[in-house]
Amino acid sequence: MNKLQKSFYLREDVVQIAKELLGKYLFTDLNNDGVTGGIIVETEAYAGVIDKASHAYGNRRTTRTEVMYMEGGVAYVYLCYGIHSLFNIVTNVKDIPHAILIRGIKPVEGFEVMLKRSAKPKMNDKIGIGPGNVSKILGIHFSQSGESLTGNSIWLEDRGLKILFSKVISGPRIGVDYAGKDASLPYRFRISL
DNA sequence: CGGCCGATCCACT
DNA sequence: GTGGATCGGCCGA
Numbered sequence: 001m002n003k004l005q006k007s008f009y010l011r012e013d014v015v016q017i018a019k020e021l022l023g024k025y026l027f028t029d030l031n032n033d034g035v036t037g038g039i040i041v042e043t044e045a046y047a048g049v050i051d052k053a054s055h056a057y058g059n060r061r062t063t064r065t066e067v068m069y070m071e072g073g074v075a076y077v078y079l080c081y082g083i084h085s086l087f088n089i090v091t092n093v094k095d096i097p098h099a100i101l102i103r104g105i106k107p108v109e110g111f112e113v114m115l116k117r118s119a120k121p122k123m124n125d126k127i128g129i130g131p132g133n134v135s136k137i138l139g140i141h142f143s144q145s146g147e148s149l150t151g152n153s154i155w156l157e158d159r160g161l162k163i164l165f166s167k168v169i170s171g172p173r174i175g176v177d178y179a180g181k182d183a184s185l186p187y188r189f190r191i192s193l
Numbered sequence: 194c195g196g197c198c199g200a201t202c203c204a205c206t
Numbered sequence: 207g208t209g210g211a212t213c214g215g216c217c218g219a
Contacts, residue, residue, distance in 0.1 A: 044200070053200070064215065082213035084201050101200060132201050142214085175200050 004156040009072030009091045009149065014098040015187060017091050018045035021156075022191050023163040026105055028138045028154045036110030036117075036138055038128050039161065042103035042190035044173045046088070048096055053179035056097035067146045068097035075154055077135065077145040084132030085142045089149065089156075103174070104129040106193050107137070114138070167191055 004024065011017060027037030046054040048068075055065045055078075067076045068090055076088040076099050092098040105128040107114055114137040118127045128137055135141070140154065147154055170186045177183050 046200080055200085060216095062216070078200090079214055081199055081201050081211080083211065086200060088200085103200090130202065173200070178199095 002158045002160075003150065004158060006071075006073045006150055008156075009089065010093055011072075012092055012096070012098075014047050014091050014100060015045045018043040018100045018187065019165075019168065019189050021089070021100060021102075022168060022189055023161040025108065025157040025159050025161075026102065026134075026138070026154075027109065027157065028140060030139045030144075030153055033113045033139060034110055036114050038105035038107040038109070038114075039193060040102060040104075040156075041106050041193060042129070042188070044101040044103055044189075045187040046099045046101065047187070048092070048098045051179070051185075052182040053173060053176035053185075054097070054099070056099075059097075064145075065097065068099050069095050070146065072098070073149050075140070075144060075147045075149060077140055077142045077147075079142045080132070085135040085140055086131045087135045087138070087140050101131055102134050103131045103188075104190065105134055105138075163191055 021040050021043050024040050029035045049059045056068050071094045072091040074090045076090050077085050080086050088099040088101045090099050107128050115123050118137045169190050171188050172184050173188045
């Protein structure tokens with residue numbers, strides 16, 4: 001197993017890391033349900049205090065956003081629209097609140113458990129598409145915000161899958177119209193597998 | 194302390 | 207293509 005180590009998350013270029021996350025494997029082992037996970041196929045970068053789309057814009061610190069100020073390599077999970085837990089990966093060093101939203105995975109392990117969590121009738125590659133669905137099928141809850149990504153509950157692996165940069169589609173982020181000109185930054189990355 | 198609203202999803206037309 | 211579900215956190219009073 002080639003688990004991504006702390007050093008991967010501590011680098012300063014959050015946009016670069018967001019791109020590199022495509023093709024990496026995201027796994028969870030929670031609630032004694034066994035290992036579940038898949039290949040990351042869509043990400044969005046949130047570039048900290050200067051990014052109006054980020055919860056940490058303007059160095060805003062609250063109980064919720066404090067997790068983003070932790071040293072890279074932890075999960076930032078928060079509730080959206082009262083229903084969905086959205087899973088983010090915190091990067092950069094302590095006090096630099098960078099984060100990457102995982103918007104989609106392609107399931108590879110623990111199909112039965114993920115299908116059950118999704119409450120969908122049948123399995124397909126779409127059950128992991130959408131940031132709310134990612135957390136849902138992986139069993140991630142916003143109470144897990146701050147959880148380490150180098151432990152045994154939630155982690156990432158590099159299994160040697162190569163992504164052609166020519167196949168990576170970039171574009172503006174979703175649902176951030178309120179962010180002024182930052183809304184048009186090409187911080188969203190995805191691939192089709 | 195109360196009101197507002199969001200980095201969404203799904204069922205329905 | 208559209209609107210309803212649903213609730214914790216943020217902000218202003």
